[in-house]
Amino acid sequence: MNIGQNLDTINQQLRGTSAKLIAVTKTKPIADLQEAYNAGCKTFGENKVQEMVEKWEILPKDIQWHLIGHLQTNKVKYMASFVAMIHSVDSLKLLQEINKQAAKNERVIDCLLQIYIAQEDTKFGLSPEEAEELLDTNTFKNLNNIKIVGLMGMATNTDDQEQIRLEFRSLKTFFEKLKAERSETHNFQLKEISMGMSGDFLIAAEEGSTLVRVGSAIFGHR
Numbered sequence: 001m002n003i004g005q006n007l008d009t010i011n012q013q014l015r016g017t018s019a020k021l022i023a024v025t026k027t028k029p030i031a032d033l034q035e036a037y038n039a040g041c042k043t044f045g046e047n048k049v050q051e052m053v054e055k056w057e058i059l060p061k062d063i064q065w066h067l068i069g070h071l072q073t074n075k076v077k078y079m080a081s082f083v084a085m086i087h088s089v090d091s092l093k094l095l096q097e098i099n100k101q102a103a104k105n106e107r108v109i110d111c112l113l114q115i116y117i118a119q120e121d122t123k124f125g126l127s128p129e130e131a132e133e134l135l136d137t138n139t140f141k142n143l144n145n146i147k148i149v150g151l152m153g154m155a156t157n158t159d160d161q162e163q164i165r166l167e168f169r170s171l172k173t174f175f176e177k178l179k180a181e182r183s184e185t186h187n188f189q190l191k192e193i194s195m196g197m198s199g200d201f202l203i204a205a206e207e208g209s210t211l212v213r214v215g216s217a218i219f220g221h222r
């Protein structure tokens with residue numbers, strides 16, 4: 001694996017789209033992350049808080065760390081001081097805890113609502129209806145230390161490219177609906193659509209992704 005070359009190739013494929021690359025570094029050793037960093041990549045995604053904290057402690061402090069995996073409320077405190085974005089918000093309770101820990105650190109943490117778009121019952125996330133209900137609560141409207149900046153979704157793990165495309169399209173459609181129907185507020189300013197992984201990031205970019213989360217196509221199989 002030539003990490004620098006893989007990054008170049010992917011960035012070239014994303015040229016002309018609105019998608020930016022998040023290098024998903026989970027399970028990979030520090031040396032691999034350092035290599036990506038030396039090649040100019042400074043946005044990393046991890047799916048476990050403890051692993052992200054361990055790597056953050058060692059690596060340069062200008063790296064932006066994105067938490068992309070399922071998040072338990074009791075883990076938020078360990079990363080609240082530095083996490084750049086949390087992609088996997090799937091409950092009001094979790095959002096309240098992020099808000100609380102962000103306040104302790106005198107920060108506003110950017111968050112994405114994870115929306116369930118796959119035809120599988122193994123993936124986390126909110127239905128579009130549940131997301132709207134969350135946004136309608138007074139509890140949400142009074143949170144001052146989080147900002148919902150977009151949506152995240154994962155397509156079904158299938159070879160059916162058309163199905164994947166339609167699932168990504170459904171996320172984009174929901175994003176546009178929320179933008180059209182809801183005014184921006186202090187904690188609701190949609191700009192990001194996080195969708196696309198190693199196997200489907202080109203489809204995601206074509207369907208309007210702004211953040212693709214790519215791991216194995218950069219660092220090799222886990």
Ligand SMILES: *Cc1c(COP(=O)(O)O)cnc(C)c1O
Nearest residue numbers: 024047068197198213214215216
């Ligand atoms: C692991 C992971 C990715 C990256 O997967 P690859 O197929 O290796 O690109 C993207 N998003 C999430 C949420 C992940 O957990």
